[in-house]
Structures are given as C-alpha cells and as structure tokens.
Amino acid sequence: MLKSVLMYTKPKNGQCDEVKEFLLEQEVKLQVRDIEANPLGRYEISQLLKNFDLKHFLDTESKIYKRNKIDKSMPERNEIIDMMVENNDLLRVPILISGRLMTIGCNREKITEMLQIRNNGSRSNHEERPRPAKINHRIRK
Numbered sequence: 001m002l003k004s005v006l007m008y009t010k011p012k013n014g015q016c017d018e019v020k021e022f023l024l025e026q027e028v029k030l031q032v033r034d035i036e037a038n039p040l041g042r043y044e045i046s047q048l049l050k051n052f053d054l055k056h057f058l059d060t061e062s063k064i065y066k067r068n069k070i071d072k073s074m075p076e077r078n079e080i081i082d083m084m085v086e087n088n089d090l091l092r093v094p095i096l097i098s099g100r101l102m103t104i105g106c107n108r109e110k111i112t113e114m115l116q117i118r119n120n121g122s123r124s125n126h127e128e129r130p131r132p133a134k135i136n137h138r139i140r141k
Helices: 014-025 042-049 063-067 077-086 108-115
Strands: 004-009 029-034 095-098 101-104
Touching: 004 014, 014 029, 014 108, 042 077, 095 108, 101 108
Parallel strands: 004 029
Antiparallel strands: 004 095, 095 101
C-alpha cells in the first residue's frame, strides 16, 4: 500500500531535497508544497501548529528569527503565528504529514517510523513477509 505524504518545503533547502529524494526512493506518494511560492495563510498555520509547542516549528536559522531575537524572548503564541503568516521563512522545514501523523526536519529514523517504511534505499518489489512464529510441539511418547 502506497503511503501518502504532504511535504512542506522551501526551495534550495538541502534538508528538504534530501528528504524528498529519500521519500521518492521509498515509492511514497508525495505531494510537495513550496511555502515560498505558495505561502501558508493564518488558518493553515493555525491548523498545522494546533496545540504543539511552537519551538518545534521555528527555523532558528531564519533571518526573522534572528532579527526578532526569538531565542532571547519567546513571543506570545498569536504573535509568533502573525510572524509566520507575514513570513513563512520562520517555519522550520521539511514538515511531513501523513494522515494524522506529522514530523518536522530531516530525521530519517522518525520519518521511517512515522511512515512504517524501511530506511535502506528503495523498496523491493516483494514486501517482506513476516516470519511464522516458532511453535513449540511437545513430543509424546
């Protein structure tokens, strides 16, 4: 069964490119959204962030993060969402969503766990079959 993934990316982002390539090797059905070309609005960002800790979603390398000195003083939730709406660069990418599951960043272990795929290159044409459980037979004499 093909896994379906929505991936939020930024152009010329090495981590995004790496994850995208990995997912394509895994034959994942991938829908990619470049948030620079097609920015997220307030509703979309609010839905994405839900009640999660916003620190996970902040790109600490972005200019807006550094300019606003967010590392020194964390603004209120609504203020951060306003900043993200104004400039999607504040969002850390890649963000991967599959069903109700989400992961942020380039951690292959978390991605493979979320999607229940292998982390060793492309899938084989034949899925691995589960090995039968060992059955203990008592020998009757």
